[in-house]
Amino acid sequence: ITVSDLVDASYKRIAAVEDKVKAFLTLDEEGARHTAKALDEQSGSSARGLLFGLPVGIKDNIVTEGLTTTCASQFLRNFNPVYDATVVTKLKKAQSVTIGKLNMDEFAMGGSNENSSFHPTYNPWNQEYVPGGSSGGSAAAVAAGEVFFSLGSDTGGSIRQPASYCGIVGLKPTYGLVSRFGLVAFASSLDQIGPLTKNVEDSAYLLQAIAGHDPMDSTSLNTDIPDYVSALTGDVKGLRVAVPKEYFGQGIDPKVKDAVLTALKVLEAQGAIVEEVSLPHSEYAVATYYLLASSEASSNLARFDGVRYGVRAENPKNLLDVYLKSRSEGFGDEVKRRIMLGTYALSSGYYDAYYLKAQKVRTLIKRDFDQVFEQYDVIIGPTVPTTAFKIGSQANDPLTMYLNDILTIPVNLAGVPAISVPCGFADGLPIGLQIIGKPLDESTVLRVAHAYE
Numbered sequence: 241i242t243v244s245d246l247v248d249a250s251y252k253r254i255a256a257v258e259d260k261v262k263a264f265l266t267l268d269e270e271g272a273r274h275t276a277k278a279l280d281e282q283s284g285s286s287a288r289g290l291l292f293g294l295p296v297g298i299k300d301n302i303v304t305e306g307l308t309t310t311c312a313s314q315f316l317r318n319f320n321p322v323y324d325a326t327v328v329t330k331l332k333k334a335q336s337v338t339i340g341k342l343n344m345d346e347f348a349m350g351g352s353n354e355n356s357s358f359h360p361t362y363n364p365w366n367q368e369y370v371p372g373g374s375s376g377g378s379a380a381a382v383a384a385g386e387v388f389f390s391l392g393s394d395t396g397g398s399i400r401q402p403a404s405y406c407g408i409v410g411l412k413p414t415y416g417l418v419s420r421f422g423l424v425a426f427a428s429s430l431d432q433i434g435p436l437t438k439n440v441e442d443s444a445y446l447l448q449a450i451a452g453h454d455p456m457d458s459t460s461l462n463t464d465i466p467d468y469v470s471a472l473t474g475d476v477k478g479l480r481v482a483v484p485k486e487y488f489g490q491g492i493d494p495k496v497k498d499a500v501l502t503a504l505k506v507l508e509a510q511g512a513i514v515e516e517v518s519l520p521h522s523e524y525a526v527a528t529y530y531l532l533a534s535s536e537a538s539s540n541l542a543r544f545d546g547v548r549y550g551v552r553a554e555n556p557k558n559l560l561d562v563y564l565k566s567r568s569e570g571f572g573d574e575v576k577r578r579i580m581l582g583t584y585a586l587s588s589g590y591y592d593a594y595y596l597k598a599q600k601v602r603t604l605i606k607r608d609f610d611q612v613f614e615q616y617d618v619i620i621g622p623t624v625p626t627t628a629f630k631i632g633s634q635a636n637d638p639l640t641m642y643l644n645d646i647l648t649i650p651v652n653l654a655g656v657p658a659i660s661v662p663c664g665f666a667d668g669l670p671i672g673l674q675i676i677g678k679p680l681d682e683s684t685v686l687r688v689a690h691a692y693e
């Protein structure tokens with residue numbers, strides 16, 4: 241089998257299902273075939289990269305040189321980056337083949353892909369349902385078999401929630417493990433890039449390829465990268481598993497609860513020790529997140545002024561009007577909502593009451609995790625309290641939409657790693673199991689996920 245065969249298979253599958261799934265915003269068939277040919281010609285003559293010849297999709301908020309990067313926003317519909325994100329450079333070094341750019345909620349704000357300004361993406365298991373978000377295109381493309389794996393980004397759940405809804409594996413690494421250079425910033429203290437894959441082994445390989453220190457990202461950790469693949473021993477004997485009682489509270493679908501409890505029994509049967517714990521500040525996580533993430537977003541998105549990137553509004557009256565018109569026309573409703581909320585929370589007179597208070601609560605949430613990890617190896621619960629919801633059913637209800645992330649958000653606030661692995665179905669829709677680990681202990685997270693899988 242040649243690399244060109246693999247790329248062929250990927251585009252054949254896309255031709256067959258993309259009409260129904262709509263996972264992609266841009267396809268780069270010419271570029272992919274060119275890369276495939278080059279790899280086939282060198283094949284045999286030199287050492288192969290870790291991901292040699294494998295077709296990959298990339299979320300459209302990760303910049304790719306010469307390949308449109310829109311963040312699913314009208315503002316950037318014509319934006320052609322002049323450089324590659326560090327993760328893209330690393331994928332090239334690992335010799336995977338980029339098939340195209342994947343749909344998402346505009347600027348990664350949302351949990352259903354309905355906030356894409358181009359088109360929604362459909363859940364491959366049932367096209368009346370959302371694929372989740374914001375990395376909904378990344379999850380759907382893998383679930384539908386259009387690419388072997390993909391990259392997404394996770395600020396409050398955007399890798400794990402769509403992975404859960406689409407029945408695949410999604411990993412949010414420790415904050416700082418994967419470079420954010422070239423990831424269009426949403427909330428810089430929370431954003432992390434990570435793998436969406438069909439199984440845990442692929443996740444370990446993809447993480448191996450993208451992790452590591454990057455001088456171009458000042459928050460990148462300078463730490464040794466372990467061998468994630470050899471960590472997949474299948475052994476969980478004596479492993480200490482904490483199950484937070486808060487993660488089974490109000491709003492949880494009984495079928496999700498049953499599936500997670502069954503998964504815990506499976507781990508117990510393999511020798512793990514499962515005990516109930518408390519993460520007492522969990523109930524404040526969503527409020528804390530929406531203040532902090534929106535504050536950071538309002539600051540990060542100030543760069544979109546109609547001058548420096550993307551689309552400039554036509555016929556402005558003066559310079560101020562360039563900014564006002566470009567931003568009014570370029571941003572969608574959810575992005576505007578967050579910019580307004582964030583600007584308010586950061587403004588003088590309100591900063592102490594909202595932004596600063598939220599920072600303090602973030603510390604309390606992180607301490608909850610620190611305390612549990614003094615005695616346990618991993619924390620396990622559901623990824624999302626429910627399965628995927630119907631397209632349109634939450635579109636006009638931002639608060640309900642925000643609550644989808646109630647179990648994923650605390651992980652970003654604490655900066656720790658977590659994976660979502662499939663653990664069953666309810667009414668034909670997948671359920672995800674979330675395994676949360678200590679900082680930089682991706683090896684254990686992957687090992688547990690692999691043993692369960």
Ligand code: GLN
Pocket residue numbers: 348349350351373374393394395396397398399426533645
């Ligand atoms: N759904 C959450 C939000 O809308 C998380 C998004 C993300 O992780 N990028 O902010």
